[in-house]
Amino acid sequence: MHRYRSHTCGALRESNIGETIRLSGWVHRVRDHGGVLFIDLRDHYGLTQCVVDPDSPAFALAEKLRSEFVVQVDGRARRRPVGTDNDELPTGRVEVYVDRIEVLGPAADLPLPVFGDQEYPEDIRLKYRFLDLRREKLHQNIMTRVEIIKSMRRRMEGQGFFEFNTPILTASSPEGARDFLVPSRIHPGKFYALPQAPQQYKQLLMMSGFDRYFQIAPCFRDEDPRADRLPGEFYQLDVEMSFVEQENVFETMEPVITGVFEEFAKGKPVTKVWPRMSYTAAVRAYGSDKPDLRSPLIIHDVSRIFRQSGFGIFARALESNPSVRVWAIPAPGGGSRAFCDRMDSWAKSEGQPGLAYIFWRDGEEGGAGPVAKNLGLDRTEILRRGLDGRLSEWIELPAPEMNDLGLEFFPEELADRYRQLRPVGMNPGDSVFFVLGKPGDMARFAGLARMKISDELNLMDKERFELAWIVDFPMYEYNEEDKKVDFSHNPFSMPQGGLEALETKDPLSIMAYQYDIVCNGYEIASGGIRNHVPEAMVKAFEIAGYGEQEVVERFGGMYRAFQYGAPPHGGMAAGVDRIVMLLCGTTNLREISLFPMNQQAMDLLMGAPSEATTKQLRELHVRVNLPQK
Template sequence: MAEAKLHRYRSHTCGALRKTDVGSHVRLSGWVHRVRDHGGVLFIDLRDHYGLTQVVADPDSPAFKVAETLRSEWVVRIDGKVRDRPEGTVNSELPTGEIELYATEIEVLSAAKELPVPVFGEPEYPEDLRLQYRFLDLRRETLHAIIMKRLEITRSIRRRMHDEGFNEFPTPILTASSPEGARDFLVPSRIHAGKFYALPQAPQQYKQLLMVSGFDRYFQIAPCFRDEDPRADRLPGEFYQLDVEMSFVEQEDVFATMEPVITGLFEEFAEGKPVTKGWPRIPYDTAIAKYGSDKPDLRNPIEMADVTEHFRGSGFKVFAGMIEKDPKARIWAIPAPTGGSRAFCDRMNSWAQSEGQPGLGYIFWREGEEGGAGPVAKNIGPERATAIKSQLSLKEGDAAFFVAGNPANFYKFAGLARDRVGQELKLVDENRFALAWIVDFPFYEWNEEEKKIDFSHNPFSMPQGGGEALDAATTTEERLKLKAYQYDIVCNGYEIASGGVRNHKPNDMIKAFGIAGLGPEVVEQRFGGLFRAFQYGAPPHGGMAAGIERIVMLLTGGKTVREVALFPMNQQAADLLMGAPSEAAPKQLRELSIRVVAPEKKG
């Protein structure tokens, strides 16, 4: 009986062959991962998307001559016979590790030049070079696995959202400019000369319009475009988010729906690491006071405390004088369990100076010593130092650091110091996912540059107390105290989602924007579609958006979001692979009625 004709390129993938295939004549195609010469016998690791198979060619093989010419990353087709690996050479870490392919024929399908970046192994190479040759970088086992894990995560999100009764609606990419808090990417219109579309910073208005249209539960894995400066936890240019909106809901309904979805997602991909169940809800003001951040890393057990009264009228004149002069001045303590040595305290003080601070006051407590040690302790005396130790639940061998002034000016630094103490003293439990809701965000904030009130978060959120609360707050101070039905999800020091219950009443919308200095005509002009829609029966609605790249980064243990995106830009917002951004041809500019004006030279 004639042998079945093999497919032109492969009968199996490089991850498919097992012990049960021994004796079969097969055909594989893939990339030459590496070639090893063991005393004249060539071992070729052949790789494709599915896995890796060891191929053997000895001098008796008709394929040997071609095998000798092979180099890394050449694409080849190899025919051969499957056989058991010799005793003692089985590789239990490979699914194909019990067999090898004895090569009878090799065809080079595509040769490769010398590689600018390596594919085999994980050596450190400059990121810009990796991004320029991203198609090679993506062949690396770890990066390939991260991208496939990302697809698994988004598949799981879709399944979970469908199970919760959500429908996935695509929303437009070419839209109108919207103040989501960042610069828009503008797209010039050829047909409407001098006018521009904008790429959506988020599908915010469209998803609200879907609720007004009666669709009830929307979600989308949505592309978002923001012309922002790059950061480690944010991709420049574009990123994806799980965008969600629900009708006839209060804040609690959003929490009850989305908390199990995100918890379940993390549990599925946590590889056994504990995931918070029953997330704590931390008011924004509490988060700032305890952690110095609205995205605290709750794996760090340190909680800051206000110790102002212990310094009032004390012998530590710097702090005592500050408290006396400025009613807003506070002294915050950052406890440092196990940090009670002068060497550690001096190291933290040097770190604070490297952050542009004058220093970091401290007290540390030693065995058998009354009060505490260090200049601060000497100045305030043993009674006050002991009272501080008692308030912070500290003991001998511990320390506390102090920051002073108006908390609005120092809380971010205090948060950094808390993080630093936790890391230096190895107090952070790296092996878990600590999730929480941050709630009760301020509705407005003070814009110091323009000396006016601005929205502090999403301008479409509902103020707590609704229109009545807006009417009742008549002074700047009262307005800055207003809270919003606005919330974030934080995990391990990252904000992974943000959302709110929406202000769906046109009159309340006009009031809210009016307080921020935007009159009815501005609302009509910039949010005309949404504003008009609200006048024709809008349901109460709310939702959120979660950052896909940040979630994938956390679940894969990545250090930056660029690791988890297929073709990211670099930290200067340049696409080194495609050469974007690039200059447009004069003909293109003429068609768009655009002229490029060179920026003025500084200095």
Template sequence: MSVYRSHTCGELTAANAGSEIRLSGWVHRVRDHGGVLFIDLRDHYGITQVIADSDSPAFAALEKLRAETVIRIDGRVKLRDASLINPKLPTGEIEVYATATEVLGPSDDLPLPVFGDQDYPEETRLAYRFLDLRRDSLHNNIMLRSKVIRSIRNRMWDQDFTEFQTPIITASSPEGARDFLVPSRLHPGKFYALPQAPQQFKQLIMVAGFDKYFQIAPCFRDEDPRADRSPTDFYQLDLEMSFIEQEDVFNTVQPVIQGLFEEFGKGRPVDAEWPRIPYAESLLKYGSDKPDLRNPIEMQIVSDHFRDSGFAIFAKLLEQDGTEVRAIPAPTGGSRKFADRMNAFAQQQGLPGMGYIFWRKAEDGSTEAAGPIAKALGAEKTEAIRVQLGLGEGDAAFFLGGKPENFEAVAGRARNEIGRELGLTQENQFKFAWIVDFPMYEKSDDGKIDFSHNPFSMPQGGMEALNGDPLQVLGYQYDLACNGYELISGAIRNHKPEIMFKAFELAGYGHDEVEKRFGGMVKAFRYGAPPHGGCAAGIDRIVMLLADEQNIREVIMFPMNQRAEDLMMGAPSEPTNEQMRELRLRSLPKE
């Protein structure tokens, strides 16, 4: 028999009754039933109930055990009485009568319990993450993550992709976030960067002729944390393909992602129809470039009904260039109480409020509009709005006006809130959509033109498109949205040096600067670069959706806290004077 175990704690069944066995694990829970001890012994594989009475040689030692002590048990497998069988456990038909025990690893008093799913402050959970990971829910999430990654690898190999690893220490690259810089000891005053993504390397792999690449890639970005984003590092399924167009990427990715959600989605329906929604249309209808299509509400422009109308606030607003009024339909939301609640929601989001109309039955049996806006507009215009939005008695509409960039995000959040409040959002399913036709450029606050997304994307229309208004140029860029989250971002790449130089020139990068910052890739493109493209899927976010979690830290084994600190390992930490001298660095006092 092994020194530590003959079986795992999830292995014994009725077939083992009468056997002498040995188990090792953690004391999950101890129950004293008047001279009979019941111990739930736990390991990675499951739980086995151990019993000991006063006749057992192990009784005295077991009686003193603290929760989470690691022990070895020798004993005999017994069948439970029929009335005591636990159908929820694979080992629920048996128990082990303890004949001997040894403490392998004693435990101090616990800072947080492992048994049960009590809520504990996140700071405590992260400081004692090794204990937190013993809890069922988190342990299961991490195992789900491992299974998802294994399934991804199998699915990619099945499509003839080859896995390669790209460098972790590299040069800085503009990916839209801050780099983590690494000082060079051998080259004082110079810095490496941790890769925000393997972007340039995977394109160079295509230039090198490898055709189909993928990697479960670690990425490093110095970002502000959110519930669905890690502030330091994350993992993505990174892939790239040669001699393809945008549709080829879609056809490759859909079976992988859809298959994952069907395999691990706990039976929740996975919509096989993945619509293509242009970026501008997505912002108009949903107020977001990652719409939750489980919510059927689509916003519409209703400016014409308010222009030169009796509702002075919007009428005056519409006299300004670039302004419009949008309506958020709210089927079944036709009550003043609900309208006031949504108005308060808009105020919480930083807006003065949100106008509304709701429709009700009039005394003569007809449908009439109610609310301050309805009174100001009059019956004809409110009826036209109702018809345009396809609403009826018992429904409502909410209105936001101004320059879209100033209210679009709030409108999107209001749409989501209305869908949830009214029970319109279809929970417990997955709906996907490709968001396409992203703008290549945007205007910054200081009026300069800059890239709005990936700078290495091919502009639609090639060089000819770049000779016009930069703000009208669309890229072959695409995102995959699911249930309100961005899961994938990708593009068909710009593989022609002359188009790349022109694209960067419009964003303020001169020829010499492009050569300096991206010289490796520019050089490679001069020696025969194939048309290529790809994308990256956020593994942490995928697992978060599959595990039905609201916070990404619930699916990462050792995450940082909201302030990008590792409370368990004490990072970031101050370097020693010796380290600073060796790197020829000096730390400035905090301002």
């Protein structure tokens, strides 16, 4: 017999009854039922109930076992007594009657429990991650991650892609975040960078004629941690294709991502036909470039209703600054003063002066609240009737291409849910909230208010995955801190209009062939068609403050490659961690990652980052200059 086991702890079935069994695993828990000990033995594959009674030669040792001891047991498989089956376990009709136990690894007192999924301080969980990973839910999440990555690989290969591995030690690149630098021992005073993404390498693969590349790529960015962004490193499904336009990328990748979601959604609906909307339309209609389309609410521009109205605060702001707008967020079912006051208090907790509102009650002409009183009956009635998703001379559209406030813009399934939850006009029992300001300044808060209303009024179907493309991102943005024009997305993307647009247009008006995939309020992928024309590449970087010489020095490999026959190419990168997070039903990436850092970017298990020795620093020709305390 095998030294440690004849079966795993998840393998035994009724067909094994009567067989001699050897199992090895962790003691999940011990239960004493009237002198008979029941030991739940656990390994990676499952759990088996083992029984030790006082007549067994193993009883004396069994009494000393505690949770998480690693033991080997020998015994015989038998049918569980009638009425004691556990149908939740694959092994739930069988138990092992034990006649021998060997302790392979005793366990000290546990700093956190393994049995159960109760909350525990995160720093303790990360310091003892090897124990935390034994917990059932987290263990399942990690195995789901493994299966999702296998599915991605299988689907990419099915689309004709080849997996290539690109270098980890590389040169610094302006990807929008800080690099992790690695000092060179051989070349004193020079540094490698860990790749923020394999961007240049995958484009160079296209220059090399490989046509279709993918990789489950580790990426490194020295960013502040968030719940949906791990510090240090993350993984992405990195993709690049030659001889493609934007539409070709969409046609190729949409079934891959849809297929992965459908495979692991556990029966939850997944978007069949993905909506597409411009960056401008998404921000205007939802207050976010990663909108959560599970909510049917659309933000309306109602500035015309408030111009020259009796509601002086808004009217004066609109008159004094033509860039100021009033946005309305409908709240079907939120028509009570208590709800409106609660939303107003929430807005103040978000650092806002408040949240103006109107609500409608039975038997009351016009709306209720200070806004309705000052706006007047006629304008309030126009507002009430206009917020039905129909065209109105008073209600402005979120974007020119969004006909009928988006009903023609979305797939029919989305439009139907929008109509169901948004009756014709606002009715008694409904309310509407208003946000005043410049769109660039108020969009984020308006988006948060939209989601807060949706959540409070249970307007979202949370048991679904809503996927969409966001397209036509601005090529550039103005950096207020540095007072200069910067790339807004990926610096290697092709501007719409090419070199001519770069030479003749206001940089802040240029759109790029850039696109994101969003799901349930998260950006899960980003990509673009690449700028493969050397002159256009130099001009694009010049606008962002990089001289031609600097472009050649920093991106010499790419620049040279473009001189020798560069195919049109494009691609994207999907965030593996965020996709797994969504499919596992959690909102924290630490729940789907093996050995993550904490919120201070520290690895509490391994003790990183740590100080280097004097010898190491001397070899690297590096001197530490610590800040003054």
